[in-house]
Amino acid sequence: MSDFIAPQDHALLERHGLSSFEALWAIQLEAVDEPNTERGGWSSVYRLDLGESAFYLKRQSNHLTRTLFHPLGEPTFAREFRNIQRYAALGIPALQAAFFAERRLPGERRAVLLTRALDGWCDLDSLLPGWAEQSDEQRVAILRACGKLARQLHKAGQVHGCFYPKHIFLRENSSGFDARLIDLEKTRPLLFGTRDRIKDLEPLLRRAGIWSEEDLECFLTAYLDEGADLAAWSARLGARRSNKAARR
Incomplete structure (x- = not known):
């Protein structure tokens, strides 16, 4: 799956130097809750405020789910991102993705999912x-x-x-x-x-x-x-x- 950037958020992320997987992986933020360490890896959520726009940044490493289509596992965020896109295509009101990407490293699979915060909800x-x-x-x-x-x-x-x-x-x-x-x-x-x-x-x-x-x-x-x-x-x-x- 190629990197995804929502067209409406691309300029904002680029302006803050956050339009790449590497930048979103490296940025230092405080987690909003304790990391999820199930599934043999970890997964954390952070709030990211960029001016008047707010997001939730999710990062994970070796936090995989196994299915018939992915018997060796895939990042849980990959599945969530596909479902976000499916909901949008089907007209089901749901959260919106601003960025998604994953990387394979020796012995490690990383994923990043950025979604718009539901401030006011x-x-x-x-x-x-x-x-x-x-x-x-x-x-x-x-x-x-x-x-x-x-x-x-x-x-x-x-x-x-x-x-x-x-x-x-x-x-x-x-x-x-x-x-x-x-x-x-x-x-x-x-x-x-x-x-x-x-x-x-x-x-x-x-x-x-x-x-x-x-x-x-x-x-x-x-x-x-x-x-x-x-x-x-x-x-x-x-x-x-x-x-x-x-x-x-």
Whole structure:
């Protein structure tokens, strides 16, 4: 895979001397969290502020995922970048890539992924603790935005694989809320119809345990096609949630 630079970010990165893999690998920044040392390598995330533009810079070494298509492994960022591009092509609202590249060294595989920061957005997870304090209008608007996002995702034939509140970002607008997804590494094609859809949605509803039955109905109304059996969907999601809880 050749190096990628988003056209809208190329001039900015070049102006700051950061339009190459080597420059982004070498720049000294403070990590925003502890490095991920699973998979036999490491992976870290840093915030990069360039004037009025903000990014998150991800760097990794020998942090590989193995699949049928890549039995020897590939950087997890390579998979995430492909999914970012796929979402963009399919019109699924998600984070945006500014730069991606990888390098092979003796005994080492490195990758860099730069994405635009979602400043001005907040994740659903941060809204749930104060859910009861939200106005009825705000709760409905958030639920509709989340349902619409899930609908766009599945209509485009994709399963997110980690459809959690912390991966759904929201921003208020004049008519409600916009919503978009992050953390696309586990995305895969939707192959098994309703079963895949239920499996993808249930983790969101389990983690948003504060949502009432009325909230679930509002979410599903935005998600489902007109005329769909809302009660049947609610029952199937509840059954899967109960099965998950019973296994703990």
